Amino acid sequence: MRPKTLLLAPVMSKLDHVRPALHRLSKFEKKDVDVRLVPLLKHTQPRLEIFCEFMKNQESFGKLPGKHTVELFAQSDDDLLSTNWFSNWNILMQSILSSNREKYGRNIEIIVLLSEHVPTGITLASSIATLTIPNVRLIEFPVGYDLNSQGDNFDPSRQIMEQMIEFDTWSGHGIREPLIQLTSKQEVLKVLDTIRELAERNAILSKQNVSNNLTLEILKVFQIREILRDKELGEKKSNKTSSNLLSNRLKTLREVGVIEKIDGKAAYRITETGLIISGLLSKANQ
Structure with a gap:
């Protein structure tokens, strides 16, 4: 039928x-x-x-x-x-x-x-x-x-x-599922916020990315880690994000399709879905 x-x-x-x-x-x-x-x-x-x-x-x-x-x-x-x-x-x-x-x-x-x-x-x-x-x-x-x-x-x-x-x-599988998966995972969302923040910084400074397309920016893991550590120092957090924790949170973000791994590199790229989710669930909108 x-x-x-x-x-x-x-x-x-x-x-x-x-x-x-x-x-x-x-x-x-x-x-x-x-x-x-x-x-x-x-x-x-x-x-x-x-x-x-x-x-x-x-x-x-x-x-x-x-x-x-x-x-x-x-x-x-x-x-x-x-x-x-x-x-x-x-x-x-x-x-x-x-x-x-x-x-x-x-x-x-x-x-x-x-x-x-x-x-x-x-x-x-x-x-x-x-x-x-x-x-x-x-x-x-x-x-x-x-x-x-x-x-x-x-x-x-x-x-x-x-x-x-x-x-x-909004109700499509590509956006609904990441929203459901990430809404309750505040520490993972902080990593996504950091990734977007880094993409915005890099896009402004990039001479190649004239359109400031954030999804084109290649974001190295060590850069993500440095920004996270700076934030945690500012918040005076006693429990810092370890390399293992960061790796697990990046894996979660990759599994729901908001970031993509760059082949052969310790680096990622934020996806269009990632931009939507980070905008909806960012601290500024809470």
């Missing part, structure tokens, strides 16, 4: 990304998809109705496996979101969660389909919603071939449905 997912697509003006998203989830992830198009501007509704009918009946790109629905999310004039994108989108997502739990079950998966045309307030509200709604994913598809795409991402031979971008969310 194919798992079911709810694809929520806020629509401002363009629909190029909707069909690739449906095809991707149906063919690659083997899911039955209920697409809900949410008009953000009242005047687009008549054309969205035409698009819905087209999507329901179209087979020009081949019949999709599984069972799918495409519907317009009904809104009255009073419910249109444009008065406050952030607040109203947050309310709408909570409403959708409550009204669809019986149909999909408690583990309902909601996928929000973002695009460059979606207002920033909706993108931000979708990201924050992942703190309160357990199973939310945020995805985006490039419209056309982006000449500014990073690294090897530019490949004209790939179909758009193959170019899905999925964003890390």
Whole structure:
């Protein structure tokens, strides 16, 4: 039996990304998809109705496996979101969660389909919603071939449905698990704070790292140890961090993915996840 997912697509003006998203989830992830198009501007509704009918009946790109629905999310004039994108989108997502739990079950998966045309307030509200709604994913598809795409991402031979971008969310495994693992480990967090502090110092002084990207900085273990010792002297701690303790705490940080070991060196690099976790759990935010 194919798992079911709810694809929520806020629509401002363009629909190029909707069909690739449906095809991707149906063919690659083997899911039955209920697409809900949410008009953000009242005047687009008549054309969205035409698009819905087209999507329901179209087979020009081949019949999709599984069972799918495409519907317009009904809104009255009073419910249109444009008065406050952030607040109203947050309310709408909570409403959708409550009204669809019986149909999909408690583990309902909601996928929000973002695009460059979606207002920033909706993108931000979708990201924050992942703190309160357990199973939310945020995805985006490039419209056309982006000449500014990073690294090897530019490949004209790939179909758009193959170019899905999925964003890390607060409830995603990559962030949720480190948060759970490290929240209660204050001594380990102090090491992570020290690593970030060292990365910030090095990035400022580095002539090669012109963008001040902290994840590029190679941080030697002896440097981490020296900063920790200076802090402990300042705090007048009787129990200093020994080499063995530091090694164990670095191992813990590496296991949850917030730092990476540099091959062949007694050195580490902080990851993007590490920057998020260190920001959330740093002393300054407690």
